Amino acid sequence: GAVVSQHPSWVICKSGTSVKIECRSLDFQATTMFWYRQFPKQSLMLMATSNEGSKATYEQGVEKDKFLINHASLTLSTLTVTSAHPEDSSFYICSARHRGQTQYFGPGTRLLVL
Amino acid sequence: GENVEQHPSTLSVQEGDSAVIKCTYSDSASNYFPWYKQELGKGPQLIIDIRSNVGEKKDQRIAVTLNKTAKHFSLHITETQPEDSAVYFCAASTQAWLVFGAGTILRVKS
Numbered sequence: 001g002a003v004v005s006q007h008p009s010w011v012i013c014k015s016g017t018s019v020k021i022e023c024r025s026l027d028f029q030a031t032t033m034f035w036y037r038q039f040p041k042q043s044l045m046l047m048a049t050s051n052e053g054s055k056a057t058y059e060q061g062v063e064k065d066k067f068l069i070n071h072a073s074l075t076l077s078t079l080t081v082t083s084a085h086p087e088d089s090s091f092y093i094c095s096a097r098h099r100g101q102t103q104y105f106g107p108g109t110r111l112l113v114l
Numbered sequence: 115g116e117n118v119e120q121h122p123s124t125l126s127v128q129e130g131d132s133a134v135i136k137c138t139y140s141d142s143a144s145n146y147f148p149w150y151k152q153e154l155g156k157g158p159q160l161i162i163d164i165r166s167n168v169g170e171k172k173d174q175r176i177a178v179t180l181n182k183t184a185k186h187f188s189l190h191i192t193e194t195q196p197e198d199s200a201v202y203f204c205a206a207s208t209q210a211w212l213v214f215g216a217g218t219i220l221r222v223k224s
Contacts, residue, residue, distance in 0.1 A: 006157075034211065043203060043214045044158070093157050101146040101207050105157040 001027050004096050006106035013084055014114055021079045021109045023094030029074035030096035034103065035067070038091045050077045084113045116141040118206050120215025127194050129224045137204035137215050138186040144206040144213075147180060147187045152201045152217075161202075162189070194222045 003026040013019050023033055031052045036044040048069050049057045056069035066088075068080040077096075081088055089112050095103040117140040127133050139147075145166035150158035164171045164178045164187065171178050177190040191198055199222045205212040 004157075043216050046211055049211060101209070101212075102148065102160065102163065103212060104160060105150070108155070108157045110155070 002098050002102075002104045003027055004094065004104050004106040006094055006109050008109060009107060010110040010112075012112045012114065015085050016083055019081045019084055019111060021081075021092055021094075021111075023077045023079070023096070023106055025075045025096040025098070025104075028096070028098050030077075030098060031074060032097040033071060033077040034095045034097070035069060035077075035079050036093045036095065038093060038108075044093065047079075081111065084111070086113045089113045116144055116206055116208070116213040118204060118213050118215040120204050120218055122218060123216065124219045124221070126221045126223060129194060129196060129222055131194055133189075133191045133194050133198070133220055133222075135189045135202055135204070135218045135220070136186060137188070137206075138184075139206040139213075140185065141206070141208065142182075142185065143208050145209075146207040147178070148205050148207075148212070149176075149178060149189050150203045150205070152203065154200075158203060191220075194220075196222050196224050198222050 005024045007022045033050040035047045038044050047062045050069045050071040052071045058064045071077040091108050093108040095105045120137045148163035151161045152158045162176050162178050164180050175192045180187040202218045204215040
């Protein structure tokens with residue numbers, strides 16, 4: 001149980017295009033999901049907290065107009081990187097909170113912007 | 115806010131030996147401490163967690179200890195195997211989000 005999926009697993013896009021990443025909790029409902037960004041050989045950096053039915057809460061320094069988050073159902077949250085640029089290339093990971101404070105992570109999405 | 119420090123940054127052990135990774139936290143209100151294992155190119159996998167009302171928890175070859183007074187917690191892996199090689203992250207949480215340590219690269223040499 002407590003499986004989280006992400007789609008796509010990797011994506012290559014041209015500079016200026018938008019990319020949508022989906023995060024799904026497969027066998028449980030998650031009122032809260034989180035989006036992280038991870039650079040090579042570094043720890044996870046929390047970008048935003050996504051709550052079902054309400055606006056996401058963004059961490060300081062994260063542009064809300066750049067990284068659009070939608071949590072329209074109890075099993076799905078999406079992150080859209082708008083007008084992507086090479087500096088947005090990174091490993092994006094989502095997690096879903098289940099039974100209190102426990103977070104289960106998705107497999108991650110590697111984004112490469114050319 | 116919460117700050118989590120993790121040591122060592124890299125750890126090499128011989129297969130069969132034990133490995134210990136230590137973390138300290140700053141916020142005495144933190145009450146939940148998970149450990150994650152991350153393999154290259156994959157998302158973090160929860161391997162064990164402990165809550166502040168417990169001092170120790172064990173799951174087969176993995177154990178976690180918590181010292182609330184000193185505000186530190188440790189991951190112990192016994193009888194290490196090559197497949198234990200990965201990056202391990204500790205984290206601390208109050209009620210909301212997780213604050214992660216910087217990670218430890220564990221290499222198990224066969």
